[in-house]
Each structure stands twice: as C-alpha cells, then as structure tokens.
Amino acid sequence: MFSQLEVFDCWDRVALIVGSVLSGYDGISREFPTKDVNPVRGGLVGESLGDALRPCGVDDLLLNVDGGVREVVLDALITRSGTIHELTGAFANYYREVSNEVVRVFNLAVRRGGAYGGEAVYGLGLSSMLSGALVKGKAVDAGVVDEALRLAIQAIPLMRSFDRAILIIDALRPLSRLAPHWYVAFLARLSSVGGLGDNVTEIIIGDVLELFNGYYETFRAMAWPLASAIEAISSLFRGNPSLMNHRTAEVAGVIVKALGALPRRGPLGFVAWANAMYPILMNEVVGELVRGGLGVSDLVGLSRSILNGLGELRRDVNELLGDAGFRGFVEAREFIADELSMNQVLMSAEACLRHALGSYALVNDKPSEAEAWFNEAVKTLEANSERLLFEHLAFKSRAIATPTLDEFEDLLNGFRDLALDAYRIYDASPRLSTTALSAVSDYLVVAAALNDLDGIIEGLTYFTQMLSDLKLTHSFMHVVTKLTINAMLNQPQTLAHHLLITPTELINAFRARFHDIDPAILETALGLGGDDGIVDVGVVVFRFGEGIEGKVLNELGINTDELLSEFMGLINSLDGKSLTHLVVPRSAFGRLVAMMHALVEGLHDLARAHALMGIAESNTKLQARLFREFYDVCCDKDYDNYRLALARLYLYHI
Incomplete structure (x- = not known):
C-alpha cells in the first residue's frame, strides 16, 4: 500500500x-x-x-x-x-x-x-x-x-x-x-495510561515477562530496569486487577525476583517497593510469595517504613544525583535526572504507596481509613495534576461509608465540583483522561441516586463531550454508566434519548470486556441472538459452588449453605437465556454490569441471582457486603436504599 x-x-x-x-x-x-x-x-x-x-x-x-x-x-x-x-x-x-x-x-x-x-x-x-x-x-x-x-x-x-x-x-x-532496558521503560510508562483494554494488558504482560526472563542479567547489572518492570506490572494490577489474576504466579515471580535483586533501602529500592506494594497488598498470591520469598511478615509496617524513607530522601534530593541506578530510573520517567525530576519521582512513589494502603483499607471494609490515606496522597502531590485521582478516590471512599441517602445528598456538591475540575483538565492532561471521565460518571450516578434531574442533564453534557473527544462513544464505560442510571430511574421523557443504548453498543461493549467468551453465548445472554449458546442449570450451579468455596465468606460469617439454598430457589424460575446470562461475567466488575443489564430489562429475579453470585465470587470483604446489601433491598426504584446500594456498588467498581 x-x-x-x-x-x-x-x-x-x-x-x-x-x-x-x-x-x-x-x-x-x-x-x-x-x-x-x-x-x-x-x-x-x-x-x-x-x-x-x-x-x-x-x-x-x-x-x-x-x-x-x-x-x-x-x-x-x-x-x-x-x-x-x-x-x-x-x-x-x-x-x-x-x-x-x-x-x-x-x-x-x-x-x-x-x-x-x-x-x-x-x-x-x-x-x-x-x-x-x-x-x-x-x-x-x-x-x-x-x-x-x-x-x-x-x-x-x-x-x-x-x-x-x-x-x-x-x-x-x-x-x-x-534497547531492552528502554523498551521496558516504555512499557512501564504505557502501563500507567488509564483505560487500556484487556487485550493491551495481555500484550504488555507478555512483553514484560519475555524481556525480564530474556534480559534478566542485563537488567540486574543496571538495576533500574528491574524497577521499571515492577512499575509496569503494578500499574497493570491497578488498572485491571481481575485480568491479572490468571497471570498472578508469573508476574508475582517477577516482583519477588526483582525486589530481591534490588537493595531494600536507598532511593531505587524504596521506589521499587513503593510501586510494588499495590499488587503485594491487594493480591493474596503475590503477598504470600513476597512474605515467603523475601522474609517480610508485616507488609503494612514495612510500607510505613518506606514512606518515612522516601520522605527523608526528598529532604536531601541533591545527594541522590550521584546514584547511577536511581538516575537511570528517573531518566526513564522524567527524561532528565535533575533535582526537580528526582523529587517528582519520589513524590509519585509516596503517593503510589498511599494509594496501595488506601485501597487495602477499602477492600477490607474500612472506607474511612481509606479516605484518610487517599487524602494524605493528595497532600503529598501538592499542586500536581495527578492529585485528581486521589481526590476522586477519597470522595468515593466517603460515599461508600455514608449510611443513608439523605447523607449522600450532602456529598452531591462535592462530586459536582470534582466533575467540573475533571472536565477542565481532561484535555490538558490526556493521561488523566480516564480518571477525569470516571469522576464525571460518578457525579452522574450520584445525581441519579438522588433523582436530581438537573444534575443528571449537566453530567450527561460533560460525559458525552468527553466520550466523543476521547473516541470512547461506544466504550464499556459509556454503556455501564447509562445502564446504571437506567436501573435507578423511572425515566422522564427528557432523559430517554440521552440514555438510549442500542443493541450494537451493548454487544460491542460486552465483547470488549469479555473478549474470551463464546460470541454465541454472549448474544444469547443479551437476548440478541438465537438459542445456540444456552447453558444448563448444572453449569450455573458449578460456577456458584466454585465461588462459595472462597475464604472471604467464611471471614464474614456468611452461611454458605443458606446462600446456596437462596440461589437455587431463584434460578429454578429462570429460563435458559437467563441462566446463560449468569455465566457470562468472569469478574465482580463484569457481574455488576450484567446485573445492571438485568435490572434495565426488568428481570428482577435474574438481577438478584447475579447479586448472590457477586457475593459468592467476591474476593474482598467490602465487595461481598455491597452485593449483599443490594440483594437485600432489590429492586424497587422508588426505594431510597435500593438506589443507594446501586450507587455504592458502582462507586466501588468503576
């Protein structure tokens, strides 16, 4: 050509x-x-x-x-x-x-x-x-x-x-x-971009593993490429944790081997550990391998020690100019390794570690503690534009901790202010565009939970413009947000056009997220095809049984026999297409979206069955609690606690 x-x-x-x-x-x-x-x-x-x-x-x-x-x-x-x-x-x-x-x-x-x-x-x-x-x-x-x-x-x-x-x-x-060392630095930088699809994540994982295994001795001699490999993997965990689960052993091996080859103290070691702590704390397999392979018992205590070390280094940045390993890492991130750039890297590492500690608190159902960690990250970043991410997470955490819809209303103006800030900067800071889009979508959903028509219309104006500018008009984010709003509202005519989701948009969005699912099964589940993909009840029960064997339900004191009995009572009334609908999701995030789709279609028993599967498949305490709370109040749109439960689930997952 x-x-x-x-x-x-x-x-x-x-x-x-x-x-x-x-x-x-x-x-x-x-x-x-x-x-x-x-x-x-x-x-x-x-x-x-x-x-x-x-x-x-x-x-x-x-x-x-x-x-x-x-x-x-x-x-x-x-x-x-x-x-x-x-x-x-x-x-x-x-x-x-x-x-x-x-x-x-x-x-x-x-x-x-x-x-x-x-x-x-x-x-x-x-x-x-x-x-x-x-x-x-x-x-x-x-x-x-x-x-x-x-x-x-x-x-x-x-x-x-x-x-x-x-x-x-x-x-x-x-x-x-x-230049394998600079290529892995390139992958680390690319991994930090929000909104990467599952297929991109898979490709980056494959390239990082191939480079790490093929050039390990070269990387070890230079030191900083090991930190770049850790940064790439950690960024992918933050962006797509469910997809990383089936590669956990491989990527955990990279983290353990790289950290073991780097000094525990010093700028490069502190930064590498700070970046690694998200998958270490948030993934049980990675955490156990690090504890066993590197002899670390108290991960939270180690994190606090690293924060202290990073703070001390920031006070004497000029002394780091002679550290060749750290200089290389800073050049990979900031192009030039001067005092300003070194301080930026250390500051970013501090914020990253506080992100990990906040996220760890949140999944363990401690949203107020999570909010405090995220607010500390905001203070660390000072006037840096990346503080938007942590302001957003802090507000999400506060909303999740809010017990009633009346108190939820007090947060609406805060979500609106955050959405306006996001709308102002998304074009000037492309790398933050996904965070900005998420902030605007959260405002939309909170407004919908409160039946605030003016807020919904305002939010939709920003949301639609951003989707268009970012070329995401048919994206998964677009579809899941509109599904959630539809699931909450008895739609007034003024919103019907704005919230319309076409069958093509629906199928394309689900395919983008569930790219490994049989197309016939997906089309059958969404009611857009024939009966070729129908599964039987045994497949559904098997999936549910796999889920309830996890330890989270035991830690929460949930009686799994009673949960199974409730589930069987629901699915006995479902037809083949609805049963197929239940096996499409492969993650809690996907489960949430499928549940929203069922609600919009008026399939309340199917939505409640999805909620029970969400409980069974949850790998965090907060996730299980939020799905349970929704199950208990489903599915009257006029009921405040129903809309509150939906909003909390959305804020946690999106």
Missing part, C-alpha cells in the same frame, strides 16, 4: 505524521509556516522539527486537505497488523538520516532540560521509522535507539486515543532487541 512513498525523500515529514497517528492526534498542519499553536498537533517546535513542518509531496497521499490523516490510511494502520512497518519501512534507506535526526532532537531536548510535546510526538514517529528500518534489515545503532525510545516515552502521557496502544507497541517492539 505504501511502496510508492519511497520516491519521496521527506522521511522527516512522514515521521511527524506517524507520530501524530500513534499518539491519537491523526494529523498535522499543511500550512507553512504553520499557524497551529497547539504544542502537539503540528508541533510548534520549529528548531527541533525543522523540515518536518514543511509540506511535501507525501502529504497528498497520507493527508486530507485539512491536514487530517486520510481515513483509508488510518484504517489500514489500525486494523492491519504490520502495516505500520510497511509505511515506515518504505523509508528504510534513510535510516542514517533518521538516526542523525534523533540525535539532533534528543540533544536539543537535553540542553533545554526536557522534551516539548511536539518533540515527543516527533520522537515517537522517528522511533517508528528506525523500527521499520530494523525490520528491513538495516544496521541501526543501539545508542541511537536508546535516545529515540527516551523521546518516545515522553509522548505517552500525551496520548489522545486509547485504541492506539496496540499500534504503538506494534510499531516499537522491534527496537526491544537493541
């Missing part, structure tokens, strides 16, 4: 276009000199981008008249694996020129103390050009690849479209052969 492009020598222009596609901006200015003042789209860093800003004959093949990338080009790059290398490989003979450009842009950024947005996006494109040349067999210099990936890493926080993550990995993976 792109073979004819090699007649053009404007490889730098192509690099800028490719960078814009990979980061989700999908276009550059065709004017010269450009009038585009956005530091990312078009890249107004004239000194660095140079001739890449100058229109070229390749524009007519790749761009529309307005500078947007042609739809046929975008479609090929996104949907056809390997097409990105076909495009960049067409310029493989220019790999020396591309290499020289990488060195030039990198040195400019180093002298300035950081890479501007346009440079980072251009660097992402240049990295892809080198990758294409490598695929074509060109002898690309490893040192140049180091610098290219360091530039590319800085583009990750600027990503404007989550669906480009796989394309970026596809584009850059060949470079891992020459």
Whole structure:
C-alpha cells in the first residue's frame, strides 16, 4: 500500500505524521509556516522539527486537505497488523538520516532540560521509522535507539486515543532487541495510561515477562530496569486487577525476583517497593510469595517504613544525583535526572504507596481509613495534576461509608465540583483522561441516586463531550454508566434519548470486556441472538459452588449453605437465556454490569441471582457486603436504599 512513498525523500515529514497517528492526534498542519499553536498537533517546535513542518509531496497521499490523516490510511494502520512497518519501512534507506535526526532532537531536548510535546510526538514517529528500518534489515545503532525510545516515552502521557496502544507497541517492539532496558521503560510508562483494554494488558504482560526472563542479567547489572518492570506490572494490577489474576504466579515471580535483586533501602529500592506494594497488598498470591520469598511478615509496617524513607530522601534530593541506578530510573520517567525530576519521582512513589494502603483499607471494609490515606496522597502531590485521582478516590471512599441517602445528598456538591475540575483538565492532561471521565460518571450516578434531574442533564453534557473527544462513544464505560442510571430511574421523557443504548453498543461493549467468551453465548445472554449458546442449570450451579468455596465468606460469617439454598430457589424460575446470562461475567466488575443489564430489562429475579453470585465470587470483604446489601433491598426504584446500594456498588467498581 505504501511502496510508492519511497520516491519521496521527506522521511522527516512522514515521521511527524506517524507520530501524530500513534499518539491519537491523526494529523498535522499543511500550512507553512504553520499557524497551529497547539504544542502537539503540528508541533510548534520549529528548531527541533525543522523540515518536518514543511509540506511535501507525501502529504497528498497520507493527508486530507485539512491536514487530517486520510481515513483509508488510518484504517489500514489500525486494523492491519504490520502495516505500520510497511509505511515506515518504505523509508528504510534513510535510516542514517533518521538516526542523525534523533540525535539532533534528543540533544536539543537535553540542553533545554526536557522534551516539548511536539518533540515527543516527533520522537515517537522517528522511533517508528528506525523500527521499520530494523525490520528491513538495516544496521541501526543501539545508542541511537536508546535516545529515540527516551523521546518516545515522553509522548505517552500525551496520548489522545486509547485504541492506539496496540499500534504503538506494534510499531516499537522491534527496537526491544537493541534497547531492552528502554523498551521496558516504555512499557512501564504505557502501563500507567488509564483505560487500556484487556487485550493491551495481555500484550504488555507478555512483553514484560519475555524481556525480564530474556534480559534478566542485563537488567540486574543496571538495576533500574528491574524497577521499571515492577512499575509496569503494578500499574497493570491497578488498572485491571481481575485480568491479572490468571497471570498472578508469573508476574508475582517477577516482583519477588526483582525486589530481591534490588537493595531494600536507598532511593531505587524504596521506589521499587513503593510501586510494588499495590499488587503485594491487594493480591493474596503475590503477598504470600513476597512474605515467603523475601522474609517480610508485616507488609503494612514495612510500607510505613518506606514512606518515612522516601520522605527523608526528598529532604536531601541533591545527594541522590550521584546514584547511577536511581538516575537511570528517573531518566526513564522524567527524561532528565535533575533535582526537580528526582523529587517528582519520589513524590509519585509516596503517593503510589498511599494509594496501595488506601485501597487495602477499602477492600477490607474500612472506607474511612481509606479516605484518610487517599487524602494524605493528595497532600503529598501538592499542586500536581495527578492529585485528581486521589481526590476522586477519597470522595468515593466517603460515599461508600455514608449510611443513608439523605447523607449522600450532602456529598452531591462535592462530586459536582470534582466533575467540573475533571472536565477542565481532561484535555490538558490526556493521561488523566480516564480518571477525569470516571469522576464525571460518578457525579452522574450520584445525581441519579438522588433523582436530581438537573444534575443528571449537566453530567450527561460533560460525559458525552468527553466520550466523543476521547473516541470512547461506544466504550464499556459509556454503556455501564447509562445502564446504571437506567436501573435507578423511572425515566422522564427528557432523559430517554440521552440514555438510549442500542443493541450494537451493548454487544460491542460486552465483547470488549469479555473478549474470551463464546460470541454465541454472549448474544444469547443479551437476548440478541438465537438459542445456540444456552447453558444448563448444572453449569450455573458449578460456577456458584466454585465461588462459595472462597475464604472471604467464611471471614464474614456468611452461611454458605443458606446462600446456596437462596440461589437455587431463584434460578429454578429462570429460563435458559437467563441462566446463560449468569455465566457470562468472569469478574465482580463484569457481574455488576450484567446485573445492571438485568435490572434495565426488568428481570428482577435474574438481577438478584447475579447479586448472590457477586457475593459468592467476591474476593474482598467490602465487595461481598455491597452485593449483599443490594440483594437485600432489590429492586424497587422508588426505594431510597435500593438506589443507594446501586450507587455504592458502582462507586466501588468503576
């Protein structure tokens, strides 16, 4: 498709276009000199981008008249694996020129103390050009690849479209052969982006494991890549804990081996432990392996000790400049290892550890303690934009601890203020866009629980705009939020259009989350297909029986025999499609969404059966309690406690 492009020598222009596609901006200015003042789209860093800003004959093949990338080009790059290398490989003979450009842009950024947005996006494109040349067999210099990936890493926080993550990995993976340490740093940065799909998570896990096992001795000698591997895994646990469960033993092995090879004290050790503590505390298997393999008995006590150590290091950051291992990690995160960047990394590690301790308190049904930890993280981050995440978590925790809907009403203005802050920054801070979207969706659901029509309409305005800007209009978040609101409200006509969910949106959203489910089973369960996927009652009972064997129910004093009896009484009245509906979810989050769908369809016995399965499958005390509270009050929309229970479940899971 792109073979004819090699007649053009404007490889730098192509690099800028490719960078814009990979980061989700999908276009550059065709004017010269450009009038585009956005530091990312078009890249107004004239000194660095140079001739890449100058229109070229390749524009007519790749761009529309307005500078947007042609739809046929975008479609090929996104949907056809390997097409990105076909495009960049067409310029493989220019790999020396591309290499020289990488060195030039990198040195400019180093002298300035950081890479501007346009440079980072251009660097992402240049990295892809080198990758294409490598695929074509060109002898690309490893040192140049180091610098290219360091530039590319800085583009990750600027990503404007989550669906480009796989394309970026596809584009850059060949470079891992020459710079495995910087590629794992790239994966760590990519893992921190909210909203990554299950398929992206699987790919990143696979790449991290392959790199860690294949280059362990290299990583151990340098030290900091071990911390980057831990950071990648921990970020994925935070973003998608249920998906990580079936890879727990593998990733836990990486955490234990990496932590064992790093010093327990010192900046790199403290940061690595701080980042690792989320999966250690939140996953029983990881926690047991760490306790046994590294001889740690009191994980919470160790966490407090690490917090003290990080605080001491922040008071004397200038003394860390000579620590080569820590410098490498800071350069992987912040590009330049100066005092400001080192302080930023230490501060982020503190907040990350407080996130872990707050989350641990929350799942153990201590929401007030969780709120305190999250508020401490807010104080740690000071004016940093990432404090939004912890402000959001603190408010969620307070809402979950609130016992009545009347008291819930006192929180509405706080959720609204948080939603407004989120709406103001989501475009300026793309990496926080998922957190921002979640804050707005929470405001929507709290308003719905309180039957606040004005709040719902206001929230829907923000929510719809953000979904459109982030290209998530058919996403799982879109569907689950509207399902929840529908499940709470006796819809007034003014909201009917705004809350409509089409069958196509429903099936696509569920497929995106339950990508390993048989399509026939999913379509049957959602009432969108025939009877090909119907399961029998034995399958459902077996799934329920597996769940009630967990230790959480025993710790809560729940009588499993009585729970099974209640469940059997419900499912005996369900038809084959409803039984199939019960086996679709593979996680508590999925269980919640399926339950919402049943409520919207008016299938109250099915919804209550989902709630019982949610109790049985819960792996945390709070999760089990919230599902139980919903089961006890289901399913009258006019009943305050019903709407309160639904809102709490949503706030906990979403």
